[in-house]
Amino acid sequence: MLNLTPYILLAPLLGFLALGLFGRSLPRAMISVVGCGVILVAFGAAVADFFAVLRSPHPVSDVHLYTWLTSGSLTISFGLLSDPLSAVMLLIVTGVGFLIHVYSIGYMEDDPGYWRFFSFLNFFVFAMALLVAADDFLLLLVGWAGVGLASFLLIGFWYTRPAAVAAARKAFVVNVIGDFGLMIALFLLFGAYNSFAYSTIFGARPIDSGTLTAITLTLFVAAAAKSAQLPLHVWLPDAMEGPTPVSALIHAATMVTAGVYLVARAAPLFSAAPTSLAVIGGVGGASALFAASIACVQNDIKRVLAYSTISQLGYMFMGEAAGGFSAGIYHLMTHAFFKALLFMCAGAVIHALGGEQDIRKMGGLRRKLAATYRTFLVGALALAAIFPFAGFWSKDAILGALLERATVGGGTGWYVLYGIGLLTALLTGFYIFRLLFLVFHGSYRGAPVVAHGANAHGATAADPLANVHEPGGTMLSPMYALAALSLIGGGFGAQALFNIGDFSAFLAPARVTSAAELPTGLFWLSLGLSLAFALSGVAIAYVRYGSGQSYFVAEGSENALTKLLQRRYYVDDIYDAVLVRPVVALGRWLRGAVEDEALDGGTRDLGGAIGSLGDSLRGFQTGFTRNYAVYVFVGVVLFVLFFVSTRP
């Protein structure tokens, strides 16, 4: 079978190197062409690969690239895998990646670090492709670390801003916790299976459940850190300090989904470890509800979307925990479409308003930004899982898996998770439409908008939005493309109405299992319930915000619940008090007591001691000849005494 994965990786790598080394001196047009072109090439290869997988009767192909080392019975080599799961992921990464690259041409046009941005974006696509195309866990770790690095570089892209630097650092530190979990998992895997390769591990005989649970739990720690689940979610909202294309690509569509991919890839292991699955389900459900509730009171347009991402990732994990690994991947795909779209629209709004991100200063933008409004509406409907948009099908697949797991000997826990899923669907509908109404409906509440770099001519108090205009073609066309995908992306799921599991069947050769079919009655019940909850959420938002009034609670007069949500359940404060402050204090103490006193002081005292020794020896140099004569005399006497005493 054709395996084009090496080319899918090679193109972005070349783009990264070329732009990184020479980009500073290239003209802007060439940077755009190179940066987007390599991704387009990668996308083309990914499409060809996908069709090869689709048509092949045995769609798993492993291409061996390079043997790194052999030591006794251990052989570590690098190889790339082409199978249904990696094909789907590569399509998403390169496809959405390409659209976002095109979007960045317009969004970052004024930025002096233009070449650096595209170079880093290319590097990210390379690392993410490596992660999903790796054929063993070790290479996956390489890609894993690579995307962590890319995230750090891109969050802190505007490195002169302290907030951005702090956010990048926070993201990296939390990510390292995940990397640590992954490494422990690798040690355990190697200890149990004596190999890192997927084929060996997934095809081996079952091992004892204790080790398996340990392996799967540590893998999930890594997944939770990368996919921003409780309690390792704290880096994602702060990561919004990066440019909006970064938020769209990395923190919505691709990097944060690496955790979901990891769990799906290791589905055979997870399926045999029910304890871990319960943990995953619990964490996913908690994150989903937690983040959705916080999103309801956020006033920064990007923060709402960030918490929404955490919440949707929780959904994906819940689906995977219920055995519906393919449902999780399905939702990953649709989420990539509409979340990237929503971020792009947010970026268009921010760009049009000259950098404003606070929704309390927006409103009534749907006349001036009509196209943006329409695409945002499509994305919002998809996110809220309204029929027939893509999100409806994928979220329903997850809820169906949960219900199926609950009814077939699951226990009350799964019913609770199902209930959480429904409640979160309601909150999702609420917060995204709150955002839509506050930004685009009603009347404008902000200051007159200054035009790009020019004077604010034409923008007066009477017409503050005079300088606001739609984003350019390079920004709009990707938005339209994603809007179309958000609408028809449920094509896979449309099959579900008639023939459930086409997507699942597609993924099956990659050992990605799915939940069993629901009996028809329950199936329609679940469908109806999810739609009902989602629509109620939208309705509440409409009642509160829809008819033009803006209902903001004034500072200081929030009730306790709002305050709790606005302080994000005080999680950051807890981390600060429990982890950050003690570590900083420890560092200070070490510097003072150990470094300054013991080590530095030790060397200083040693030097001082030698100095005083020298000073005391100075006493011998009196300058008087007669004293020196005495010294000679003493020497002679000693010599004579020695001689006399050792005579034979």
Add this chain to the structure above:
Amino acid sequence: MLFQQISFYVLAVMALGSALGVILFRNAVYSMLSLILNLLSLALFFLTLEALFVATIQVLIYAGAVMVLFLFVVTMLAPNANDDVTGRDRLRWQRSAGFGMGIILAGALIYAAFTGALASDARASGVASLAAQVTANGNTQAFGLALFHGYAFPFEVTGALLVIAVLGAVALGRRN
């Protein structure tokens, strides 16, 4: 034998006494005169030990030339200097250290002298021995034969040394 013993003790007392005089007199000129006496007693020692030529040159050169030089310098520089040996010394411990060391040194050397097996270690006793040479050729000739046969090189080096010393003295003695 008796004469030898008596002469030894007398000469020993003279030598030691004058040595003490050298270091104990306050007046530098007195010290110098004691030194001359010491040199003469040593010359007499040499005579009792049958080193006639060496005794002669000891008197001629040491007591004669060197001490005259000393006399000139002493009378030029500090004829009335009063160097107080018994009073306080600026440097503490100096005197006691010196005396202590001196006693230890003397003790050690005397001990070494008495516990050795040197007295019986007479070397050659044939034709090559010193006594035979002296009786054959006389004291001075024996001395000359030894000097110019075995010790010619040190002799030449000593000559060079003397030249250097003279040059040094002339250079130092100039008034600029």
Add this chain to the structure above:
Amino acid sequence: MPVSAYLTVSALLFAIGAVGVVTRRNPLVMFMSIELMLNAVNLSFIAFAHFLNSVDGWMFVFLVLTVAAAEVVVGLAIIVSIFRTRRTVDVDDLNSLKG
């Protein structure tokens, strides 16, 4: 007399000379004490030459004598050039090497 008697006298003379070097402050007297030490050594050489029946002792004395003479010349020249301009003749005044 056995050789040890002469060696005893020589040792005592040497010790006395050493004490004199260390104790006296007048540079000329110090010099004289050094001469004393040299003569003590000469005595022991001659004693050994007599008792070992060897001419080497005489040779050494000859050399020591010559070198001592040369040394006295140079040493006195130095002393004269140092103390010519001072009124006091005291070795302890030369302590500028104090460190």
